[in-house]
Amino acid sequence: MNDLIPSSPVINIGTLKSSCANCSMHQLCLPMGLDDNDISRLDQIIGRRRRLARDERLYQMDEPFRNLYAIRFGHFKTYQVNAAGEQQITGFQMAGELLGMDAISADRHHCDAVALEDSEVCEIPFGRLEELFGHVPTLLRHFHRIMSQEITREQNVMLLLGNMRAEQRFAVFLVNLSARYAARGYSANSFQLRMSREDIGNYLGLTIESISRLLSRYKKQGWLKVDKREVTLLDPVMIKALAAGTEQCSPMA
């Protein structure tokens, strides 16, 4: 894969390489809250960056665990495969988020991670990160927060899968994406779905047909606009109410 800026005269590629300080995600990612000195220590252990094409796999279940991965740009999905070969998507990850934490417990990856579009990650050798924890307590604390956040995120998904109807699940999904894009400085009410309808359905415990019907219904109600994968929330208040369970759902058409 070629470098996107192969011959720029003003940018020193050497210093940019793997530099957290220059990364647009450093306020969301692992270096959050670190001072310059500690950031440079983190920089020193960060491995190579890795580019992935759409549909390319970052890691696979049962592969030995060596690195965590911070997403620089792009989107990923993670999914588990059960004995019967069916998959369950456990999350969609975007820039600034960390991949691979589920692998720490067994020293093997517990799921697959696949790029939803052309993406780039920073490889973070976990062994070296652990060494650094002893010297940078702020980093350790932040790492614990990130892991804990992943636990609460998954608990929220359990709540979704365990006792919400289809209409509410989908609303929660949209509100969640909206909030995450907003946190990254993008529009809260207009964004592109990076995953297929099938992926959405799988994640939400629904079929692709259900997702399609939900989109149609939302459209008909005037709550949103869809053009291929471009979604615009026309009535974000309503969608948030649906997500919160405040608003009653009408039965599926």
Place this chain on the structure above:
Amino acid sequence: MNDLIPSSPVINIGTLKSSCANCSMHQLCLPMGLDDNDISRLDQIIGRRRRLARDERLYQMDEPFRNLYAIRFGHFKTYQVNAAGEQQITGFQMAGELLGMDAISADRHHCDAVALEDSEVCEIPFGRLEELFGHVPTLLRHFHRIMSQEITREQNVMLLLGNMRAEQRFAVFLVNLSARYAARGYSANSFQLRMSREDIGNYLGLTIESISRLLSRYKKQGWLKVDKREVTLLDPVMIKALAAGTEQCSPMA
């Protein structure tokens, strides 16, 4: 609450107090793999033990986070409450397991934890534990494994809720309990359910009626025996096959 052994002449209560080395769970709990010296350092930071009666709450959502809790004996459930007041049980915990890790990210508890029977926990002040991490790398590594394990556990529940039918969900639930009791030296095929049918249903994303019907069906098929909350797996191989999805489910009676 009274001490169970108020006047034993041979046991020195003082040294037993909060001693991980003497705890039957120390091979499963936080001190796993620590040498005697490090165990005693951990002991020094462990706060008081806390007894809870059945249905008593250990902590509540939004409460400020101060401690993790290691279960010495007894069982707990953790659940989230959504805006509409409905609850979703996110896990059942038993002796040797750690409670409260979801609170690290926001410095507030993210769920409620309630004792399912009379139980006892060790209070672990998280601030002091963090200090100790700097001095006992083994402890830190094990802590990361425990958090990661919680992440993978929840991913397994997502798989269960997202694409298994009722019969398989219930089989997975039984197999999981069985394995955990076996790991604690108890019978793998005969154990007591510490939670109500309603709790099981809530956890599995099913109604109490469905759980009741599943139990009846399993009984009729000769796969298990139930007497109140005492369950005996008569055909563990079959139940494991159901859980794995190897065996096809018959439709609900």
Place this chain on the structure above:
DNA sequence: CGCGGAATTGAAAATACTCAAAATTAGTGG
């Protein structure tokens, strides 16, 4: 322009839910 994957839509079917009633169990006080 046409092929193929993805998405939409419709109709029928199935799984699990709701509501209701009966049965069993647990808890309490005499």
Place this chain on the structure above:
DNA sequence: CCACTAATTTTGAGTATTTTCAATTCCGCG
């Protein structure tokens, strides 16, 4: 220890949400 009451569980019948299966449309790409 027993009787009584409350709570939990079981069972049944009818219903609803979502799935499955099938057909069609849409869209990207060669």
